[in-house]
Amino acid sequence: MTRHFFISRGIVTAALLCLLPAAIFAQNNGGPRMDHENTLPPTPTGPTPRTADGHPDLTGLWNGLADNLLGVPNQMHNVGIEVGTDTARDIHSGAQIGTWPLQSRTHQNSEQSERAATLLRRMGSNRPIYKPQYWQRVKDFDANSNEEDPSNNCMPAGVPRMGVPSYIAQTPTYLVFVYPGQGGLIATATSYRMIPTDGRKHTNLEDLDGTWNGEAIGHWEGDTMVVDTIGFNSTSWFDQLGGYFHSENMHVIERFHRDGNTLTWTATVEDPDVLLEPWTTTPRVALLNPDTKAILPESLPCSERDFAHVVTKEHH
Amino acid sequence: MRRGTTKALARMALVTLAFAALFSQRAAGQSNSSNSSAAAKTATARAVDNPSGSNSSDVAKTLKTAAEAIGLARWSGVGGQHLPEVDVINTMEIWGSCTTDGPVQSNKPGEAGPASKIEFHAALGYNPPAMRVEMTSTGPGAPRHTIEVVRDNYAWDESEIGAGLIPGKGTATPAMAAVNKRLLQLWILPYGVIKAALAAGDKARVTTEKGATVITFPLSGLLADVMVKATLDAKYEVAKVETRTDNPALADLITETEYFDYKDHGEIATDVMSPGHIRWKQGGHPVMDLQVKMLDANNPYLVFPVPENVKQAAAR
Numbered sequence: 001m002t003r004h005f006f007i008s009r010g011i012v013t014a015a016l017l018c019l020l021p022a023a024i025f026a027q028n029n030g031g032p033r034m035d036h037e038n039t040l041p042p043t044p045t046g047p048t049p050r051t052a053d054g055h056p057d058l059t060g061l062w063n064g065l066a067d068n069l070l071g072v073p074n075q076m077h078n079v080g081i082e083v084g085t086d087t088a089r090d091i092h093s094g095a096q097i098g099t100w101p102l103q104s105r106t107h108q109n110s111e112q113s114e115r116a117a118t119l120l121r122r123m124g125s126n127r128p129i130y131k132p133q134y135w136q137r138v139k140d141f142d143a144n145s146n147e148e149d150p151s152n153n154c155m156p157a158g159v160p161r162m163g164v165p166s167y168i169a170q171t172p173t174y175l176v177f178v179y180p181g182q183g184g185l186i187a188t189a190t191s192y193r194m195i196p197t198d199g200r201k202h203t204n205l206e207d208l209d210g211t212w213n214g215e216a217i218g219h220w221e222g223d224t225m226v227v228d229t230i231g232f233n234s235t236s237w238f239d240q241l242g243g244y245f246h247s248e249n250m251h252v253i254e255r256f257h258r259d260g261n262t263l264t265w266t267a268t269v270e271d272p273d274v275l276l277e278p279w280t281t282t283p284r285v286a287l288l289n290p291d292t293k294a295i296l297p298e299s300l301p302c303s304e305r306d307f308a309h310v311v312t313k314e315h316h
Numbered sequence: 317m318r319r320g321t322t323k324a325l326a327r328m329a330l331v332t333l334a335f336a337a338l339f340s341q342r343a344a345g346q347s348n349s350s351n352s353s354a355a356a357k358t359a360t361a362r363a364v365d366n367p368s369g370s371n372s373s374d375v376a377k378t379l380k381t382a383a384e385a386i387g388l389a390r391w392s393g394v395g396g397q398h399l400p401e402v403d404v405i406n407t408m409e410i411w412g413s414c415t416t417d418g419p420v421q422s423n424k425p426g427e428a429g430p431a432s433k434i435e436f437h438a439a440l441g442y443n444p445p446a447m448r449v450e451m452t453s454t455g456p457g458a459p460r461h462t463i464e465v466v467r468d469n470y471a472w473d474e475s476e477i478g479a480g481l482i483p484g485k486g487t488a489t490p491a492m493a494a495v496n497k498r499l500l501q502l503w504i505l506p507y508g509v510i511k512a513a514l515a516a517g518d519k520a521r522v523t524t525e526k527g528a529t530v531i532t533f534p535l536s537g538l539l540a541d542v543m544v545k546a547t548l549d550a551k552y553e554v555a556k557v558e559t560r561t562d563n564p565a566l567a568d569l570i571t572e573t574e575y576f577d578y579k580d581h582g583e584i585a586t587d588v589m590s591p592g593h594i595r596w597k598q599g600g601h602p603v604m605d606l607q608v609k610m611l612d613a614n615n616p617y618l619v620f621p622v623p624e625n626v627k628q629a630a631a632r
Contacts, residue, residue: 034395071395081402088402095443098403098514100380100389105401113393115587119404120392122615125443129621132478132485139617143584242617276481276621313584 034071039083041285044260048223051170056223056258058168058175061289061296072117078163078240079124080282092126092282118315121241128244128269128279141243145315148243150235154302156212157188158236159229160252160267164286165193167296168256168263173198175218175225181299190299195227205230210248212236225256238269239281247273261288375513378522378529378552383510385552386578387588387613403514405507405588407441407618412594412608432456436606439618440502442511444468446620447502448477464491466498467620469538470630480623490629496538503535504573506554506591509546512536528555553578553589572597581611588613 049057076083080091088097108116122142130138141148151157157179165177174196181190197218208215208231215231229252238244238252251270256263268280380401383389389401414434432455440447446467453460463474471494474480480488503512509531513520516533523530529548534540541562549555559571577592590611596603 035397036395037398039399072392073395073399083399083402086400088400090443093443096515097443098383098389098511100383100401102398102400104380105391106384108391108393110393112587113391115585116390116404117392117394117396118584119390119586119588119613119615120396120402123402123404123406123443125406125441127617127619129619132476132481135478135617135619142617143612143614315584 034074036071036073038085039073039077039081041077041082041264041283042262042287044262046260048258048260051172053172055220055225057170058225058256058258058263059170061167061291061294062164062263062286063166063289072120075121075240076124078282078284079121080126081120081124090123090125092124095125097123115314124282126282127242128239129276130274131276134245134274138243138245141237141245142241143243143313145241145243146313150237151188152304154189154304155235156191158212158232158238159193159214159216160254160269160281161236161238161240162188162191163240164263164265164284175227178296180296181302189302197225202228202230205249210234214250214252223257227254227256228252229254245274246271249273261290262286263288372518374522375520375531378531378548379510379513379520382531382548382552382554383514385589386506386510386554387580387586388507388510390587403511404615405511405613406443406615407439408507408588408614409440409610409612409616409618410436410438410590410608411610412436412606414604414606416604440505441618441620442502442508444620445499445502446618447498448474448618448620449498449501450477464494464498465620466495466502467622469495470622470626471495471498472623472626478621480625481621488623488626490626492630499537499539500535500542500559503539504544504557504559504571506575509544509554509557512544513546551578553591572600581608582613583610584612584614586613 051057073083081097082089082091083097083099086099086101088099089095090097146152151161156162162179166180167176167178169176169178174194177193177195179188179191179193182188191213193213193216195216195218197220199219200217202217203215210231210233212233212235214229216227216229218225218227220226230250232246232248232250232252234246234248234250236246238246238250246269249271253268253270255266255268258264263286265284265286266281268278269275270278380389383403384401388403388405390404391399391401413436416432416434432453435450435452435454437450437452438447444467446465448463448465450461450463463477463479465472465474471491472480473489473491474486475488476486479486502508512535513531513533515536520531520533523532525547529552531544531546531548533544535542535544543560545558545560546554547556547558554575556575557573574595574597575591575593576595578589579592580587581590581592582588588611590608590613592608594606594608596606
C-alpha cells in the first residue's frame with residue numbers, strides 16, 4: 001500500500017517535472033505558456049495579412065491558449081470552459097459555473113492539484129454523442145486511459161486530436177502544418193502534414209491505406225481555410241481526452257480562420273459507424289507568436305509509459 | 317413462479333411509488349405556483365432559529381466552505397496557479413443497493429414479506445441537468461429492470477440504455493409528467509444543493525438551527541416554487557435536505573433526505589466526497605435506505621440525448 005502510494009505520487013511528480021523544462025523554455029521564447037490568468041480566448045489585434053492571391057496568410061508560429069496538453073488553462077479553453085477573474089461559463093451550453101476568488105483559495109498539495117486537474121479537463125459539456133452501444137466503451141477507455149490511450153505508446157496523436165498546428169507555412173498550392181511533440185509522461189510524437197490546396201479531389205476511400213493523419217485536402221471558403229480529411233486508421237482517439245475512439249470511416253473537416261493575430265480552429269468529426277451525429281469541437285483560438293525570429297524548439301523525445309509501474313487509474 | 321414474479325413486481329411498484337410519492341408534490345403543484353411558493357418559503361423560514369441571521373457574506377462563506385468540503389470547489393496547480401476556484405463537478409455515476417420489505421407482500425396479514433434487494437445505478441449530469449436511474453429487483457421472482465431518464469424539460473422511460481435513439485433499438489416511452497420529480501432528485505443530491513444554492517444568489521439564506529448551519533433557498537426553472545432547506549454537519553457536508561412544494565394538498569408534508577458516511581467512493585480517486593449511505597424519508601418515516609457501493613465523480617462520459625419521439629410528445 002505504501003509502495004503503491006509512493007509510486008503513484010512519483011508518477012505525478014515525474015509528469016510535472018517533465019513538463020517544466022519545456023514550459024520554461026517555451027515561455028522564454030514567447031511560445032506556449034502553461035500558466036494563464038484566465039482561459040478566455042485572446043482578443044484579436046492588428047491587420048490580417050493576405051497573400052498575393054488575396055487569401056488570408058496563415059503562415060506563422062501559433063500558440064497561446066490552444067496549444068496541446070500544456071497546462072490546465074489550455075485544456076479548459078479547449079473544452080470550452082471560459083474562466084475569468086471571478087466568473088466561469090461553459091460556452092457550449094451557456095451554463096454559468098460557480099467560481100470562488102483566487103485570493104481565498106484553500107491550500108492543496110500536488111496530489112490534490114493533479115486530481116483536480118483531471119476533473120477540470122473533463123468538465124465541459126461539449127461531448128460527442130456516440131451510438132448507445134458504444135457509451136460504455138468510451139467511458140472505459142477514459143477510465144483506463146493510463147493503459148488504453150494510444151498516444152502512451154508514442155503513437156501519433158492523429159487528426160484532429162493534434163489540434164491547432166504550432167507552425168503553418170502557406171504557399172499558393174499547399175499548406176504545411178507542424179505539430180511538435182511533447183516529451184515526458186504526457187507524450188505525443190512530433191508530426192507534420194502537407195496539405196494540397198490546388199483543387200485536387202480525394203482518392204477513393206477504398207484505395208487509401210488508413211493512416212494516423214489521413215489524406216487531407218484544403219480549399220478556401222471565403223476567408224476560411226477548410227481542410228477535409230479522410231482515410232484514417234482506427235487506432236487514434238479524436239480529442240485530447242475522453243477515450244473518443246473512431247472507425248476507419250471517420251471524416252474530419254477542420255476550419256481555420258485568421259483574424260489579426262489570432263487563429264480560430266474547429267474540427268467537425270463525422271463517423272456514422274460509431275457516432276449518432278457529427279460532432280464539432282469547441283473553437284480554439286491560437287495567438288500568433290509576435291517574435292518574428294522565433295523558431296520551434298526541438299521536441300523532447302517521446303517516452304513510452306512503464307505500465308508495470310502504473311498502479312492506479314489516476315490519470316490526466 | 318408466477319406468484320414470485322407478482323411479488324417482485326409488487327415490490328418494484330412499491331419502490332417506484334415511494335420515489336413517486338417522495339417527489340410528486342412538485343408535479344402536482346404546478347398549477348398554482350406563486351402563492352403556494354410564498355407559503356412554502358414562509359413555512360421554511362419559521363422552522364429556523366434565527367431566520368434573519370444571514371447576509372450575503374455569510375452565504376458566500378458558507379457555500380464556499382460547503383463546496384470545498386465535498387470537493388466541488390477546486391483549482392489545479394498544473395498551470396492554474398492564477399485561476400480562481402471553480403465548480404468542477406458535471407457528470408457522475410452512483411452504484412448502490414438497498415433492501416426493502418413490506419407487509420403487503422406477505423401471505424400472512426401483518427407479517428413482512430421476504431426481503432427484496434434493489435440494485436441502484438444512477439448516471440447524472442448537471443450541465444445539462446440530466447439523470448438516468450436504473451433499478452433492478454433481484455428479490456424472489458423474475459428480476460425487474462426499470463430505466464427512468466430526465467434531461468432539461470424532457471422525461472422518458474427506456475426499455476434499454478439509449479432506447480429510441482436508433483430505429484429498432486429499444487423503446488423510449490415519454491413520461492413528461494415525471495419531469496419535475498426526476499429533476500428534483502438531481503437537485504437534492506449534495507452537489508445539486510450547492511449548485512442550486514449558488515444559483516439562487518441573493519435568495520439563499522444561511523441560519524443556524526440547533527447549532528447546525530442551515531441553508532435555505534428556492535430552486536429555479538421548472539422547480540421555481542420548490543424551497544430547499546439543507547442542513548450541514550460539522551464538516552460542512554450536506555447532512556439533510558428537506559423540500560417543500562407548492563402543492564396545497566401536500567403543503568405540510570416534508571420530504572427529507574439524509575446523507576451519511578462521506579468519503580471518496582471512487583475507484584479513481586478524485587477527492588470528491590460522497591455519502592456512503594442515503595436515506596429517503598417521507599412524513600418522518602424511512603422510505604428507502606441506499607448503501608452506496610461506488611461513486612465515480614471523475615466527470616465520466618455520460619450523455620442523455622433526447623429521443624425524437626420524446627421531443628414530439630413534449631411538443632404536443
